[in-house]
Amino acid sequence: MITKTNIASQIVDHLRKDIILGKYKKGDALVETALSHELGVSRGPVREAIGKLVAENLLEKHSNGRTAVIGFEQKDIENLYDTRILLETHALGQIDSERFRNNKDRLLLYIQQMEEADYYKQRDIEIDLAFHHLLVRMADNNSLSHLWAAQRDIFRTLIDITSEAALTNQEEIIQQHMDIVQALEKDEVQKAQQLLTDHLRQACEYCCNSKELKK
Template sequence: MSMQSSGSSRPNATEQAYQAIRKNILTGKLEEGERLTETRLSDDLGLSRTPIREAIGRLVLEGFIERQSGYTTRVAHFPEDEAEQIYEIRRLMECYSVQRAARLATEEDIAELRRINAAMKADTPPRDEAANQRLTEANEAFHRAIVAAARSPRLTALMTTALDVSMVVRTYSMYSEKDLMRSLNHHAEIIDAIEARAPKWAASVMSAHLLAGASRVAARMQHSKSVADQ
């Protein structure tokens, strides 16, 4: 009985550690480049080192934490140039993807996009951390659903890298309420363009959508740099 209790508690503790560390990275409580130790995180979170170690491993795979020489781990750096590159790569690939989707999407694909966007609208602006988490995950799901509707396994494989979890989440967390509303409006127009079977219209809105996101992230990062230099 005691063995079962111990085994069933570990996933909960690991998930708790993962969510807490991830949140502290996203909010800036744990700063980029900051060194992380199991002992310190264990003390801060009131959890044993085993779930902390497992959570760190998951966050390394997702790109939130970097493992360096020896056993040293640090919060991953997020260079401005990297964000700029990834947004441009996404813009090129997602504009192509949405053009294919405008030609090939089924009624079920379009209904799923509308369902996701309605769920995002219900959580905007996010009232708490749980709503913010749902909103972030829904945004990622929306873009992945468009790629799926493009009916191209090769494109799906390429977009898996471009829609990197840590990049999407860390940039989307920078959006203001105004940014979120603009994003939702873009989503709605993208769906309309797909439903209208208008590839050029869909690509034009997708391009504007990602350029707006890139501009917001660049502005927020520049602001953070200015504050740090003061």
């Protein structure tokens, strides 16, 4: 059931996650009336959510008005993580020492918030997302930031799936974030890039494994 705040956004997140995990297969139709009934909401936000997923290339509208799932395979997950690796490691290479110093405390605050969430056995997807977005913004490259932000919503859904699959390994994952910050602090950029690559490849593996389990 979808709650009554930010309804369309919640529906988008819900449907995107189900599509990525394979609940809806390639060619499956998504019908506004059926989804409205299933989720307990009016058709308006469902229609809005479907439009957003069409724009994300997860759904397609046919000439007869039918909306169908395009399909989302493991390779699509791998491609998205490859995109993140390219964008985020490139960003690390463009962060100068002053921008790092100016943002270090915020990076450490995000890590502290991750630790607090883990202590209370909670999942804070937005903090993880904010940490990585800040790394990209620290590069002070508007084109790079725009490319990353364009995929932000689907990145958030991948983090959601990954964090569920890696719930018992949060301490290790949080430490990976700290290791990246410490490498940047020592101006060990190549090491930070490798740590970030390893971190995202592990996240990709968690996400792909989760998709396999949902089949």
